[in-house]
Amino acid sequence: MEERIIIAGSGGQGVQTLGFLLAEVGMSDKKRVTWLPSYGAEKRGGFSFCHVVISDQEIYSPYIESPDTLLLFDQRALNTYKDYVLNHTLVIENSSLIKEDTVVNGKKVSIPATDIANSILFTQAANTVMAGAYFALKTIFHVENALKVMRAVLVKKSKQIFEKNEKALYQGFNFIKENYQYV
Amino acid sequence: MLGKTIKMPQETVFIKGNHAIVEAAIDAGCRFYAGYPITPQNEIPEYMSKRMPEAGGTFIQAESELISINLVFGAGAAGARAMTTSSSPGISLMQEGISYMAGCEVPGVIVNIQRGGPGLGNIAPSQSDYYQAVKPGHGDFHSIVLAPHNIQEMYDYTVKAFDLADKYRIPVIVLSDGLLGQLMENITLKKDQETEYLDMPKDWALTGAKGRDGQRILSLLMRPGALEKHNEHLREKHRTICDNEIQYECFSIDDDIDCLIVAFGTVARISKGVINIAKDMRIGLFRPITLWPFPYMKINELSKRVKKVFVFEMNYGQMLDDVKIAVENSDKIEFYGRTGGGIPTQEELYQFIKARTKGRGY
Known part of the structure; x- marks a missing residue:
């Protein structure tokens, strides 16, 4: 098993944190993981991406050119990565911020992640909503493991933030379960 | 976090x-x-x-x-x-x-x-x-x-x-x-x-001369012949060090390989991925871990067994010079490098190997 994931969006949306979460979940499942951030002169609002590989074996290139999964947070991310989509690629799009969907290949899933996050009054949790969608679609990982990792990291910071993220995770997870039964 | x-x-x-x-x-x-x-x-x-x-x-x-x-x-x-x-x-x-x-x-x-x-x-x-x-x-x-x-x-x-x-x-x-x-x-x-x-x-270290004669550490050796003697010692x-400390990794190198990739660091990692996807070819990777001392002898030995030696780097061919010293027949060597922050992808390197071997894998 090797899962190669590219996550892209804008600085401040939690792109790097989501990559970190997926890597941690892979690790908790005793997998090998790599997490490669973009590290240019990024700032809030600037283009941000990260490459995450989760594998049973030695990971060769941590740099991804043919992703198994693409998590796209906004229009710019989609425009940048639309040509990376292969027939087998799972594309999870944040439809709240993507108005012009030009992706032609791949298995596409749309979820209004930012709107869902806003509905629980925590717009920063859009990345956790996307994580919930991811775990609903990729059954190699358990959503409970994601919750465990989040608990370990977040509860120390703030119980309230953890609880909001927990809600966001399951809203993303359930949205997919309800709307995409056959992906 | x-x-x-x-x-x-x-x-x-x-x-x-x-x-x-x-x-x-x-x-x-x-x-x-x-x-x-x-x-x-x-x-x-x-x-x-x-x-x-x-x-x-x-x-x-x-x-x-x-x-x-x-x-x-x-x-x-x-x-x-x-x-x-x-x-x-x-x-x-x-x-x-x-x-x-x-x-x-x-x-x-x-x-x-x-x-x-x-x-x-x-x-x-x-x-x-x-x-x-x-x-x-x-x-x-x-x-x-x-x-x-x-x-x-x-x-x-x-x-x-x-x-x-x-x-x-x-x-x-x-x-x-x-x-x-x-x-x-x-x-x-x-x-x-x-x-x-x-x-x-570390009896040579400068730790204070209490209880012993003073000692000095310097690189200025002006006395006639002193520097030459010192350099002989170096x-x-x-x-x-060359006799004892050379380190390298051989990846997927067996008796049947047709091509050898020589790469270090990040590019060696990507090259392993190339070997992983190039199932139709018999390629091995030689990865120098010590760049000095450089494993000339081992590369020389391996190069005799293959038809092509590929050198991949994220520069315009610097380790390439050392590989050229090691390989007797430099016609065998093919180089591909990216520079200025470019990272070669697995696919890019795979296509390069295919093109330079006319798709035969060697």
């Missing part, structure tokens, strides 16, 4: 390359660090400023790279395990100090998290400091150069760098790049390991 090291059971940690270097230095008994900020190695001094005081050592943010290397020179001369780190332009500024350390036979570890050059270049990963690493500074000397290709090795070879530095009283360079510096991976720390040469007596030391 981001970039923080999280400890897991069995000493397995999910750690950034730059942080792994810090943990390795602390575990290897390094108690003196001096550095100056530069991307993409900034996580090293940042994290070191927390870890070094915890370990009871000295952390200094110097006013420049020149000061950093000379602080390490001084600490090393006093017998401490000392380290500095920087990225390409900063390492250029340290060349004089590295030469002085080599002349004075003062051990020390210098980590280069390479970025694109020349000049200020950019902050993307690169391997374009190969020439400068294998032959730094001025004068007749070498420093040992270790080239890790994953985060476990960033840790292991930084520990080893301190041992080699003390064993041979020589500056040791860990040559990595921005990709490995920024990359996070799960690795095993060896907190309880004994480094081989940690407690070796050459003997270099020969001993």
